[in-house]
Amino acid sequence: MGTDHVDVLIVGAGLSGIGAAYRLQTMTEGKTYAILESRQAMGGTWDLFRYPGIRSDSDMYTLSFPYKPWTHENSIADGSDIRAYIEETARENGIDQHIRFGHRVTRASWSSDDARWTVEASTDDGSVELTASFLYLCSGYYSYDEGFTPDFPGLDDFQGQVVHPQFWPEDLDYDGKEVVVIGSGATAVTLIPSMADRTKHVTMLQRSPTYITALPKRDPIAKAMRRVLPNGLAHRLTRIKNAAMAIGFYVFCQRFPKLARKVLMRMADRRLPEGFDRKHLSPHYNPWDQRLCIVPDGDLFRTLRRGKASIVTDHIKTFTETGIDLESGEHLDADIVVTATGLQVVTFGQIDVVVDGRVIDPHETFTYKGMMFSGIPNFAWCVGYTNASWTLRADLTSQYVARLLNHMDEKGYAYGMPDPAGASGEPAPILDLKSGYVQRVKHLLPQQGSESPWTIRQNWFLDAWDHRRTDLDDAMVWQVRSGSADTSTRRAA
Structure with missing residues (x-):
C-alpha cells in the first residue's frame, strides 16, 4: 500500500482522520499520505462504542463534513448511521485505499538533520517503521x-x-433485570431511555447532577430547506444556523450564568413528572463549566414520566452482593451495574514523541493556534471544540495544515515549528472544562497561553475568520530546505 515514506502521515481513521485526508487531497498538489489506524475498521468513536442508543451529542449538520451534505432525516443521529457516513465519505473519495488497519503507533521520532519523522507502529505481524515529512495526529x-x-x-x-x-x-x-447506571453524563442519559423498556427498572445513580436539555431529533427547518434548495446549499445554511445557535447559547451561558441556569431549569421542569425532586437536575456549577447533555425529543424525561426509570443523587458507600449501599443508608438492588463514569483522557494518542533525541513532555509544551505545539516541528494534533461539534474545529485544523504545507513548499522550508519559548504569562489547560475527566489529567495536558496565537477560542465563527486570514509565519521558526541558496534558520517575529 504505497511506499514506506509519505509526505504526511495521519494517525486515526475516524471523523478527523478521514476529514484530514480529504483536505490534503483537495487542497495540496501531489502530496502523498497514509492513514494508520490501530483498529481493523474506520469510524473511530463511532465504531468503538456499541452500547444501546449510542448517538451523536451534537447535531449532524455541524458534526458532519461541510463538503458532504448530511441528508438523513435525523439531526441527532445513531452511531451506526454516523459510521456509515464516514465509510461512505472515505469510499467516495478513495481515502479508504490509503488506510493501513491494525497499525498502532507507539513512537514518533523527529530528526532535524533529515527533516522527517520516523514512526514506529505495532501490528499483528510485529513492528513496522514508516517515515514522513509531517505528522498529523487525528486520534x-x-x-x-x-x-x-x-x-x-x-x-x-x-x-x-x-x-x-x-x-x-x-x-x-x-x-427484566434491575439495572443501575452510575454517571450523569452523555452516556448515562443515552443509556437510560434506550434500556428502560426491556429492564425491570433502570436507575441513574449520580454523585452530582448535570444540566440536561432537549432538542428535536429531526430539524424541521433543515427539512424545509432541503425541499426548496440544493442539498449542498441547504446543508451549509443549516450548518451555519446550528453553529450560531450552539455558540450563541454558550456565550449567553458564560456571560449570564444565573439567567442561563433559570432557562435550563424551566425547560426541564416542563418535561419532568409531577413531584420530581429538582435536586436531581440542579448542578452546583454554572452552565457550560461542563458539557451540557442533549436528549433528543426529551426521551429521558419521557422515560422518567412513565416510571420506567429514576434518578438517585447520592454517594456510594460500598457494593454488596446484591447491589449498592449508599451514604444516605439507601440500598439499590442491581443485577447489572453500568459504570458510565467517563473517559480516560490521553495526550498525543499515547504516542511517545521524541525530537532530536529528547522525549517530549506534552505538559511542558504550549498549544499554537489550537493544533501545533511549541518546539515540535512539522506536527499537529487535531482537537475539537468542547462547546460545539467536534468537526467544526477539526475541519478548520485540517484546512490550516494543508495551507501550512503549501506555504512551506512555496517558501522552500524543510520544516517549521511554533517558537520553542512558547507563551508568556500564566498558563491554562488546553481543555477548559471543569469535568472530572479533564481535571484528573490537567497536569499531563499541553497548556495554552492568554494571547494569540497561544490561546484557544471556543468560537467557530471567529476561528473560521482567523484561519483564512492568519499569518502563517506568526511566532514560527523555520528551517530552509537544504540545497537552496539560503539554508539559515528563520525566526518569525
Missing part, C-alpha cells in the same frame, strides 16, 4: 484501551455483572 484525546472507572469499595463482592459502556458485550441480556 482524539481519550484512550481506546480503557475507560475511567473509580475504585469502588466492595466491587469484588458484587455478584451481578459490571459493564463499562466503552466495552459493551454484544450478548448482554438485561431483559
Whole structure:
C-alpha cells in the first residue's frame, strides 16, 4: 500500500482522520499520505462504542463534513448511521485505499538533520517503521484501551455483572433485570431511555447532577430547506444556523450564568413528572463549566414520566452482593451495574514523541493556534471544540495544515515549528472544562497561553475568520530546505 515514506502521515481513521485526508487531497498538489489506524475498521468513536442508543451529542449538520451534505432525516443521529457516513465519505473519495488497519503507533521520532519523522507502529505481524515529512495526529484525546472507572469499595463482592459502556458485550441480556447506571453524563442519559423498556427498572445513580436539555431529533427547518434548495446549499445554511445557535447559547451561558441556569431549569421542569425532586437536575456549577447533555425529543424525561426509570443523587458507600449501599443508608438492588463514569483522557494518542533525541513532555509544551505545539516541528494534533461539534474545529485544523504545507513548499522550508519559548504569562489547560475527566489529567495536558496565537477560542465563527486570514509565519521558526541558496534558520517575529 504505497511506499514506506509519505509526505504526511495521519494517525486515526475516524471523523478527523478521514476529514484530514480529504483536505490534503483537495487542497495540496501531489502530496502523498497514509492513514494508520490501530483498529481493523474506520469510524473511530463511532465504531468503538456499541452500547444501546449510542448517538451523536451534537447535531449532524455541524458534526458532519461541510463538503458532504448530511441528508438523513435525523439531526441527532445513531452511531451506526454516523459510521456509515464516514465509510461512505472515505469510499467516495478513495481515502479508504490509503488506510493501513491494525497499525498502532507507539513512537514518533523527529530528526532535524533529515527533516522527517520516523514512526514506529505495532501490528499483528510485529513492528513496522514508516517515515514522513509531517505528522498529523487525528486520534482524539481519550484512550481506546480503557475507560475511567473509580475504585469502588466492595466491587469484588458484587455478584451481578459490571459493564463499562466503552466495552459493551454484544450478548448482554438485561431483559427484566434491575439495572443501575452510575454517571450523569452523555452516556448515562443515552443509556437510560434506550434500556428502560426491556429492564425491570433502570436507575441513574449520580454523585452530582448535570444540566440536561432537549432538542428535536429531526430539524424541521433543515427539512424545509432541503425541499426548496440544493442539498449542498441547504446543508451549509443549516450548518451555519446550528453553529450560531450552539455558540450563541454558550456565550449567553458564560456571560449570564444565573439567567442561563433559570432557562435550563424551566425547560426541564416542563418535561419532568409531577413531584420530581429538582435536586436531581440542579448542578452546583454554572452552565457550560461542563458539557451540557442533549436528549433528543426529551426521551429521558419521557422515560422518567412513565416510571420506567429514576434518578438517585447520592454517594456510594460500598457494593454488596446484591447491589449498592449508599451514604444516605439507601440500598439499590442491581443485577447489572453500568459504570458510565467517563473517559480516560490521553495526550498525543499515547504516542511517545521524541525530537532530536529528547522525549517530549506534552505538559511542558504550549498549544499554537489550537493544533501545533511549541518546539515540535512539522506536527499537529487535531482537537475539537468542547462547546460545539467536534468537526467544526477539526475541519478548520485540517484546512490550516494543508495551507501550512503549501506555504512551506512555496517558501522552500524543510520544516517549521511554533517558537520553542512558547507563551508568556500564566498558563491554562488546553481543555477548559471543569469535568472530572479533564481535571484528573490537567497536569499531563499541553497548556495554552492568554494571547494569540497561544490561546484557544471556543468560537467557530471567529476561528473560521482567523484561519483564512492568519499569518502563517506568526511566532514560527523555520528551517530552509537544504540545497537552496539560503539554508539559515528563520525566526518569525
